[in-house]
Amino acid sequence: MASLKPMPVMTEISRPFWQGLNDGEIRIQQCNQCEGWVFFPRRHCSHCLAHDLAWRKVDGRGTLYSYTLTRIPTLPEFADEMPQALAVVELEQGVRINSTLVGLDEDEIRVGMAVKAVLDRVDARGNTLLRFTGADKALESLPYVDPLAELPRNDKGQVQVPVTNPAALQALVSDEFTGWSAPIEVNQALIDAFAELSGDDYWIHTDPERAAKESPFGSTIAHGSLVQVLQSRLNFALPFDITGFSTMVNYGSDRLRFPAPVPAGSRIHARARVKSVQQSRKGTVLTLEVNIHVLGSERPSVINDLVILYR
Amino acid sequence: MGLRGEAAIVGAAQYKPEKYATAPQMFHLEQVADLAARALEDAGLKASDLDGLVINGPQFHEASVFVPAMAAEYLGIEVNFAEVVDLGGCTSVGMIWRAAAAIELGLCEAVLCVIPMRMAPFAPNEDPAWMAQAMRFGGHSTAFGAPEAEFDLPYGHLGQNTGYAMIAQRYAAQYGYDQAAMAKIAVDQRTNAQYNPEAMFCGKPLSIEDVLGSKMVADPLHVLEIVMPVAGGAAVIVTSKEVAARSRNRPAFVKGFGERLSFKSPSYAKDMTVTPLAEAARRAFAMAGVKPGDMDAAQIYDCYTITVLLSLEDAGFCPKGEGMRFVRENDLTWKGNFPLNTHGGQLSFGQSGSAGGMSQVIEAFDQIAGNAGARQLKRCDQVFVSGTGGVMSEQGALILQGG
Numbered sequence: 265m266a267s268l269k270p271m272p273v274m275t276e277i278s279r280p281f282w283q284g285l286n287d288g289e290i291r292i293q294q295c296n297q298c299e300g301w302v303f304f305p306r307r308h309c310s311h312c313l314a315h316d317l318a319w320r321k322v323d324g325r326g327t328l329y330s331y332t333l334t335r336i337p338t339l340p341e342f343a344d345e346m347p348q349a350l351a352v353v354e355l356e357q358g359v360r361i362n363s364t365l366v367g368l369d370e371d372e373i374r375v376g377m378a379v380k381a382v383l384d385r386v387d388a389r390g391n392t393l394l395r396f397t398g399a400d401k402a403l404e405s406l407p408y409v410d411p412l413a414e415l416p417r418n419d420k421g422q423v424q425v426p427v428t429n430p431a432a433l434q435a436l437v438s439d440e441f442t443g444w445s446a447p448i449e450v451n452q453a454l455i456d457a458f459a460e461l462s463g464d465d466y467w468i469h470t471d472p473e474r475a476a477k478e479s480p481f482g483s484t485i486a487h488g489s490l491v492q493v494l495q496s497r498l499n500f501a502l503p504f505d506i507t508g509f510s511t512m513v514n515y516g517s518d519r520l521r522f523p524a525p526v527p528a529g530s531r532i533h534a535r536a537r538v539k540s541v542q543q544s545r546k547g548t549v550l551t552l553e554v555n556i557h558v559l560g561s562e563r564p565s566v567i568n569d570l571v572i573l574y575r
Numbered sequence: 576m577g578l579r580g581e582a583a584i585v586g587a588a589q590y591k592p593e594k595y596a597t598a599p600q601m602f603h604l605e606q607v608a609d610l611a612a613r614a615l616e617d618a619g620l621k622a623s624d625l626d627g628l629v630i631n632g633p634q635f636h637e638a639s640v641f642v643p644a645m646a647a648e649y650l651g652i653e654v655n656f657a658e659v660v661d662l663g664g665c666t667s668v669g670m671i672w673r674a675a676a677a678i679e680l681g682l683c684e685a686v687l688c689v690i691p692m693r694m695a696p697f698a699p700n701e702d703p704a705w706m707a708q709a710m711r712f713g714g715h716s717t718a719f720g721a722p723e724a725e726f727d728l729p730y731g732h733l734g735q736n737t738g739y740a741m742i743a744q745r746y747a748a749q750y751g752y753d754q755a756a757m758a759k760i761a762v763d764q765r766t767n768a769q770y771n772p773e774a775m776f777c778g779k780p781l782s783i784e785d786v787l788g789s790k791m792v793a794d795p796l797h798v799l800e801i802v803m804p805v806a807g808g809a810a811v812i813v814t815s816k817e818v819a820a821r822s823r824n825r826p827a828f829v830k831g832f833g834e835r836l837s838f839k840s841p842s843y844a845k846d847m848t849v850t851p852l853a854e855a856a857r858r859a860f861a862m863a864g865v866k867p868g869d870m871d872a873a874q875i876y877d878c879y880t881i882t883v884l885l886s887l888e889d890a891g892f893c894p895k896g897e898g899m900r901f902v903r904e905n906d907l908t909w910k911g912n913f914p915l916n917t918h919g920g921q922l923s924f925g926q927s928g929s930a931g932g933m934s935q936v937i938e939a940f941d942q943i944a945g946n947a948g949a950r951q952l953k954r955c956d957q958v959f960v961s962g963t964g965g966v967m968s969e970q971g972a973l974i975l976q977g978g
Contacts, residue, residue: 270728329847335791337731338736352842
């Protein structure tokens with residue numbers, strides 16, 4: 265799940281560090297040539313430039329090199345951590361790491377104090393950040409708290425997410441689609457009715473005989489815009505229900521594509537996922553990616569990034 | 576090693592700092608032409624005298640590459656020396672010594688150093704919101720693979736304030752900290768600004784209580800110890816001795832310089848409380864053959880009060896760890912025994928992006944040339960100027976001497 269806060273995007277070079285944290289280990293690099301310790305991750309040693317760095321597991325103990333308490337968030341997204349105790353920690357190996365302190369009162373923080381690592385799992389996927397606390401504290405890790413877990417559910421089993429709860433709204437963002445809707449059939453009668461309604465009576469939609477001979481698809485096909493609007497008949501089950509808004513508006517589409525045809529007589533079904541949730545001056549903007557497929561077809565016939573505005 | 580000291584600043588111009596919201600919007604090319612015309616007029620020279628150009632590359636509105644060629648074409652000049660400087664707040668100092676070095680190498684005779692920092696007009700269908708979006712991360716790169724994007728931003732380490740605050744906090748732990756002395760830096764500079772009608776805070780005096788009572792931004796830095804970003808822009812003309820001889824002003828010869836770049840994030844500094852200026856200033860004084868005590872004024876880059884404090888120590892105006900005492904025991908105003916940032920410093924003049932540092936260069940020149948108006952020092956022959964980019968990441972020093 266995506267967070268509003270900037271998240272590390274790991275590279276081929278840094279993967280062992282982040283993967284290590286996700287697996288509960290702190291790994292930093294040491295040069296096989298000069299034995300110097302290196303942070304942040306690189307391919308070349310920052311002491312001797314040798315292309316010979318090895319990953320080593322360390323215990324994450326060190327001292328607080330410096331810190332500050334932020335009285336104004338450095339980004340609005342960090343408002344929930346205020347005041348942040350931004351810290352530079354010097355590990356026993358001598359490398360410095362930018363981080364934050366957790367589990368300490370303001371008056372417990374001293375430059376030079378002994379600190380130890382705290383693994384902070386920040387999302388449902390297991391992504392983990394490296395934070396620090398006093399060496400004498402019991403705190404070892406911060407478990408992930410799913411912002412949706414405590415919220416009530418309606419009679420359809422959907423989690424009820426107040427539009428005023430940004431953390432929960434962000435937790436809806438996912439790469440995973442819903443399950444498929446029940447299928448419906450797109451027959452020639454439906455296509456003809458849409459042709460009459462829209463005025464788009466091009467033969468490839470309305471003339472089965474000619475289409476059988478001349479169409480690259482071997483039959484008539486549905487209008488892309490017909491398949492798009494049939495979304496309303498395709499009831500994919502969203503796992504959530506947004507609550508607490510005064511108006512909900514279909515604000516249009518950020519992206520609308522018809523990558524694959526729907527031949528007359530096909531059965532189609534749909535699924536969706538929340539692509540993003542953003543706050544704007546207009547209100548809360550939820551982008552729902554709806555994909556409509558012909559049954560059994562990998563390629564979607566409609567991709568629609570539907571923009572829904574709550575205010 | 577170094578300069579012979581035969582190139583000089585002979586003219587300058589800068590826009591009066593203004594709030595972004597109310598400042599005129601001008602294309603950067605047009606600002607370059609406007610600032611060049613004003614600086615040439617100040618120098619008593621013509622556009623046809625110019626044969627060198629040093630310009631800021633980053634944040635140039637109309638181009639991200641081939642900036643010098645585009646600007647030279649717009650000015651209608653051909654040059655023998657074209658340079659882009661990308662050193663943040665150290666850009667100004669970096670421009671002046673590069674121009675002086677090119678002149679002493681015989682490449683050129685008269686160099687325009689220019690930094691346009693007013694906003695450009697928005698395109699007809701441009702969404703001004705992109706600007707706010709682009710400014711969100713300050714000097715921090717968000718590019719894939721940028722170490723700071725991956726290892727700083729997720730924790731909230733971004734912008735300049737917190738980096739400087741952590742430097743101050745480390746300093747406090749090593750040497751002690753006197754908030755009132757830190758505030759006095761801002762207050763003495765504000766006094767200077769009362770004699771500079773161009774300063775953003777002219778007409779708005781400040782007390783130590785005001786500074787200490789202002790909002791804490793990141794411990795131990797108060798908001799009144801932090802520069803205000805403003806729209807502006809600056810140009811300086813550097814010439815050979817021969818061209819300087821026919822200019823209108825008393826020239827300010829570039830006798831020494833130093834430049835040092837030590838890190839991007841101060842977290843990775845060998846010692847956070849020893850700034851790159853220590854090495855840069857040492858080289859500058861050695862090159863000029865003078866000592867800190869020989870200076871008639873110091874124009875020290877002041878994005879924060881802590882920048883000034885560490886610069887005073889590391890440039891050698893007082894011993895390491897005694898900066899607070901130095902500030903307490905000396906009158907830093909233009910009337911005092913240690914004239915510092917006599918134009919008000921950027922803290923009271925305003926910081927127009929990377930042109931902000933040029934305000935210090937120009938003040939040094941104006942004091943040497945006798946053009947400093949109500950705040951003119953009685954005697955001003957030698958001035959120390961510093962520049963600071965990033966979070967104390969890159970610093971430069973100049974020694975200017977009246978001809």
